[in-house]
Amino acid sequence: QVQLQESGPGLVTPSQTLSLTCTVSGDSITSDTSYWSWIRQPPGKGLEWIGFIYYSGSTYYNPSLKSRVSISVDTSKNQFSLRLNSVTAADTAMYHCAREVQGVDNVDWFDPWGQGTLVIVSS
Amino acid sequence: DIQMTQSPSSLSASVGDRVTITCRASQTIGRYLNWYQQKPGKAPELLIYVASGLQSGVPSRFSGSGSGTDFTLTISSLQPEDFATYYCQQSFSVPRTFGQGTKLEIK
Numbered sequence: 001q002v003q004l005q006e007s008g009p010g011l012v013t014p015s016q017t018l019s020l021t022c023t024v025s026g027d028s029i030t031s032d033t034s035y036w037s038w039i040r041q042p043p044g045k046g047l048e049w050i051g052f053i054y055y056s057g058s059t060y061y062n063p064s065l066k067s068r069v070s071i072s073v074d075t076s077k078n079q080f081s082l083r084l085n086s087v088t089a090a091d092t093a094m095y096h097c098a099r100e101v102q103g104v105d106n107v108d109w110f111d112p113w114g115q116g117t118l119v120i121v122s123s
Numbered sequence: 124d125i126q127m128t129q130s131p132s133s134l135s136a137s138v139g140d141r142v143t144i145t146c147r148a149s150q151t152i153g154r155y156l157n158w159y160q161q162k163p164g165k166a167p168e169l170l171i172y173v174a175s176g177l178q179s180g181v182p183s184r185f186s187g188s189g190s191g192t193d194f195t196l197t198i199s200s201l202q203p204e205d206f207a208t209y210y211c212q213q214s215f216s217v218p219r220t221f222g223q224g225t226k227l228e229i230k
Contacts, residue, residue: 037219046210046221046222046223046224047210047212047221047224048221049218049219049220049221051218060217062218063218064218096166096167100214100219103172104172104176105154107154107172107173107214108214109169109172109173109212110157110167110212111169111178112166112168113166113167113168114166115165115166116166
């Protein structure tokens with residue numbers, strides 16, 4: 001059973017950097033049929049895809065966040081990480097990591113998701 | 124970016140009702156459409172992939188249909204555990220985008 005678990009500080013000061021790690025168990029992060037994603041959800045709001053990384057290090061970021069975001073992978077630890085710079089209150093959200101599976105008919109989907117970690121941006 | 128629009132945004136229904144949620148894409152996406160269920164305080168879970176594929180373990184009362192720009196999620200007979208928020212998501216292109224969600228509440 002594949003499981004993902006987020007970890008990192010729950011409180012970040014405005015203008016500082018948000019850093020989170022996702023630890024993957026039950027699957028290898030070097031799987032050639034998976035991308036590893038970050039998705040966030042502000043309190044009471046919908047879902048926003050932040051970006052993903054392939055085990056080779058290839059990344060794609062949401063253009064709305066591209067100037068501030070970085071995703072990296074550590075294959076030795078079966079982990080991938082998110083860094084978001086220059087945070088503001090608008091970055092307060094539940095942050096989920098998720099596996100994007102390359103499924104049938106070339107359609108990908110997110111499964112499973114981590115339970116999420118709430119990050120509050122406040123002084 | 125492809126915009127995904129769900130309707131309605133909220134819906135009140137009773138146990139046993141048949142419910143349909145609609146998702147419309149701002150451009151054609153073939154069948155690159157997935158549906159998720161999210162319960163309060165929990166992560167979203169995959170329900171339907173490739174527009175109509177039922178994820179393993181998901182009850183058969185859930186079904187999906189559509190292609191191109193218009194898609195539907197149908198619950199044939201609502202059960203108490205189905206009251207949740209539902210999201211559609213396109214995987215036709217990056218950035219991946221989600222609908223705004225449909226909150227299904229008990230009448």
